[in-house]
Amino acid sequence: MNNSKFDEWIKKILATEAKEISCSECLDLLPEHVDVEISGGLRREYAVKLEKHLYQCQACRDEYVVLRDLVRLEADGKDPLSGE
Amino acid sequence: MWGQSPAANDINYSMSVQRTNEEWIRDLGSGSDNQSAAIEELSNVLLRAALYTIQRQLGNLAQFSQLEVRQLAEDCAQDAVVTLLKHLPDFRGDSKFLTWAYKFAVNIGLTMARHEQWKGVSLDDLEDQPFPKDRAFEENLNGSSPELAAMRGEVWEILSATIRDELTEKQKLVIQWMIFDEVPMDVVVQHLDTNRNAVYKLLHDARSKFKKSLQAHGIGVDESLDLYRPKR
Numbered sequence: 583m584n585n586s587k588f589d590e591w592i593k594k595i596l597a598t599e600a601k602e603i604s605c606s607e608c609l610d611l612l613p614e615h616v617d618v619e620i621s622g623g624l625r626r627e628y629a630v631k632l633e634k635h636l637y638q639c640q641a642c643r644d645e646y647v648v649l650r651d652l653v654r655l656e657a658d659g660k661d662p663l664s665g666e
Numbered sequence: 667m668w669g670q671s672p673a674a675n676d677i678n679y680s681m682s683v684q685r686t687n688e689e690w691i692r693d694l695g696s697g698s699d700n701q702s703a704a705i706e707e708l709s710n711v712l713l714r715a716a717l718y719t720i721q722r723q724l725g726n727l728a729q730f731s732q733l734e735v736r737q738l739a740e741d742c743a744q745d746a747v748v749t750l751l752k753h754l755p756d757f758r759g760d761s762k763f764l765t766w767a768y769k770f771a772v773n774i775g776l777t778m779a780r781h782e783q784w785k786g787v788s789l790d791d792l793e794d795q796p797f798p799k800d801r802a803f804e805e806n807l808n809g810s811s812p813e814l815a816a817m818r819g820e821v822w823e824i825l826s827a828t829i830r831d832e833l834t835e836k837q838k839l840v841i842q843w844m845i846f847d848e849v850p851m852d853v854v855v856q857h858l859d860t861n862r863n864a865v866y867k868l869l870h871d872a873r874s875k876f877k878k879s880l881q882a883h884g885i886g887v888d889e890s891l892d893l894y895r896p897k898r
């Protein structure tokens with residue numbers, strides 16, 4: 583582990599909350615969260631706890647990033663498979 | 667970031683974006699006259715989402731050919747359609763139907779891609795390595811001040827004692843694999859024959875113990891932010 587990863591690990595440890603949402607709860611909320619983000623809509627009540635989970639969970643964060651980018655490309659009228 | 671897939675061009679996609687949420691639900695439902703056409707359209711949409719996901723994850727890795735990526739995406743899309751149809755009654759209409767549908771392809775696609783990337787790596791071999799290791803950071807990195815190195819050392823002493831004295835065997839394993847060996851969660855989930863929620867709980871419980879130990883030594887959030895703020 584290099585220093586920056588070590589430091590990031592410590593920050594995540596200290597950001598731990600007694601109650602955090604599960605991966606299932608996170609993935610359930612993700613589509614609406616992505617649509618709201620891309621449309622510039624009003625943030626939902628759950629956004630903070632969802633973002634805290636995404637901060638702690640690499641697997642869910644990866645899914646969020648891919649889903650967001652895919653939906654954004656289509657919202658912009660771009661072909662996701664064009665490689666641009 | 668990822669190369670264009672020539673095979674992707676044969677996928678009809680243009681019609682799918684025209685359906686409303688209600689039309690998707692109506693047409694995909696059993697008994698609908700349009701069910702076959704809707705499922706075919708959904709399959710095309712999810713194949714594109716799967717290709718996007720898997721190309722992005724594996725596309726720039728030389729060991730995976732376009733053909734392998736395409737095959738993996740087709741398997742992923744098939745699984746995603748089956749899974750989505752099973753969960754169709756769960757769709758609440760909180761999002762666009764397609765965003766909700768993509769979730770299945772992205773989830774399955776990333777999981778499949780990670781398993782491909784880690785195929786042939788034995789977690790049991792990683793398990794045999796000594797843990798906690800002597801140190802979890804580089805002490806003599808250029809640019810690190812002696813004070814910062816000393817603080818990292820102090821933090822690591824606390825964490826390694828917590829690993830040794832307070833974590834369960836399963837928590838130790840998950841911390842070793844995911845934090846130190848950077849094994850993806852889905853690979854750990856498969857190896858332990860469990861689910862993502864269970865692994866996340868193991869990590870969360872371990873983090874809670876680490877946090878408590880650090881706070882017991884006077885290291886809290888504010889101090890950490892100061893400690894790790896880059897020095898000018």
